[in-house]
Amino acid sequence: MKIDVISLFPEMFRGPLDESIIQRARNQGKVEIVLTNLRDFTRDRHRTVDDRPFGGGPGMVLKPEPLFEAIESLRSQTSLVVMMTPSGEPYHQQIAESLALSQHIIMVCGHYEGIDARVDTLVDRRLSIGDYVLTNGALPAMVVIDSLVRLIPGVLGDNDSPTDESFSTGLLEYPQYTRPANFRGMEVPEVLLSGNHAEIAQWRKKMALERTRSFRPDLLEKLLNRNTSHESGTTR
């Protein structure tokens, strides 16, 4: 997979994308990440990327010309153009799973008051990482990149590990424990020490349900609705 990122702040990406699992995935050739500075697509002496909003109002808006040129220069038939924006669809694990199947993603990061709306005509998917406003699209793009790169087959050491995780099944993950079995009087649940894999699997399923019910009842409701509509043949 190749990921092109268009941003005014390519330097912001250096730390997070040069560490740990993402760096290993890059070194192993599982993903190529190329950072492009939007200012490289300006034509004036001041490398202007923004201008005042038509109709008035505070702040500056990213101009269409450099963004059109940047996207058009990177885009091919297989590209998926993804814009980071607070008005996008709320990002979640299933979107990460579908993005992880792409051959080429172009991520567009905004800044200032946002992006000239005409750029939307080049965009396949608009994503928001939550109902709050960040100063620019670099952090949201890094969140999306991190979450999808770890789902590319072979990127995580244990191939199975993403399947049991929170959200992949629609539930939160069961609680995890490691050594020591007794820490300051807090004991690891006995079933996990039993070696009985069927019982362990059953316990984990029950705990995943319980945790989801207490911490994220909304997820449970979504899952129940999904199952009911599957049973009644309703498609969404």
Ligand SMILES: C[S@@+](CC[C@H](N)C(=O)[O-])C[C@H]1O[C@@H](n2cnc3c(N)ncnc32)[C@H](O)[C@@H]1O
């Ligand atoms: C200050 S924000 C612009 C906010 C815009 N005026 C609005 O009210 O929707 C600048 C840029 O940061 C990025 N951004 C900020 N918050 C975001 C979020 N929650 N999800 C995705 N991108 C976000 C977007 O790329 C956006 O163009």
